Amino acid sequence: MKYVLLIYQGDALARQAELSEEEQKQVYTDYGAVNKTAGVTAGVPLGLPENATTVRVQNGKTLIADGPFVATEAVGGYLILEADDLDTAIELATRIPAARYGGAIEIRPSEVYW
Numbered sequence: 001m002k003y004v005l006l007i008y009q010g011d012a013l014a015r016q017a018e019l020s021e022e023e024q025k026q027v028y029t030d031y032g033a034v035n036k037t038a039g040v041t042a043g044v045p046l047g048l049p050e051n052a053t054t055v056r057v058q059n060g061k062t063l064i065a066d067g068p069f070v071a072t073e074a075v076g077g078y079l080i081l082e083a084d085d086l087d088t089a090i091e092l093a094t095r096i097p098a099a100r101y102g103g104a105i106e107i108r109p110s111e112v113y114w
Contacts, residue, residue, distance in 0.1 A: 002082050002110035003089040009076035011102030027097045034095050039082040049074035076103070080110065 016027055035042040049067065052074075056063045076098065081089050086107065093105035 001084070002080055003086070004108045004110050005079050005081060005089065005093055005096070006075050006106040006108070007077040007079075007096060007098050008074070008104045008106065009098050010104060012098040012100075013076075015101040016097070027101075030095065030097050034092065035079070037081075037092060037095075039088075040092070041080040041082075043078040043080065045077045046075060 016024060019027065034040065052067055054065045054067065056065075081092055083089055083092075086109075089107045093099060093107060096105050099105050
């Protein structure tokens, strides 16, 4: 099964900026190790939510707004994991630095609806 792991940065970026240079290097090393894990397809980092453009279609009209869709924690990145079970995805999520520094990792099974 494929799982999508959505990386919510939360306070992680601010907290990581306060780390020593050695600790910051470890964060980058940890992200690199996660991306090299068997079954992982790394996604590209996403830009800041305030630079987003949100598109909706209502009553046949296209509505375009600056900024994110919702005012909540923004997704900072993602990866896709091919794994046998959810436990494997959870274990990988615990290794993502954002989870340790104030962010969160949302795991969703990848399903096709069409």
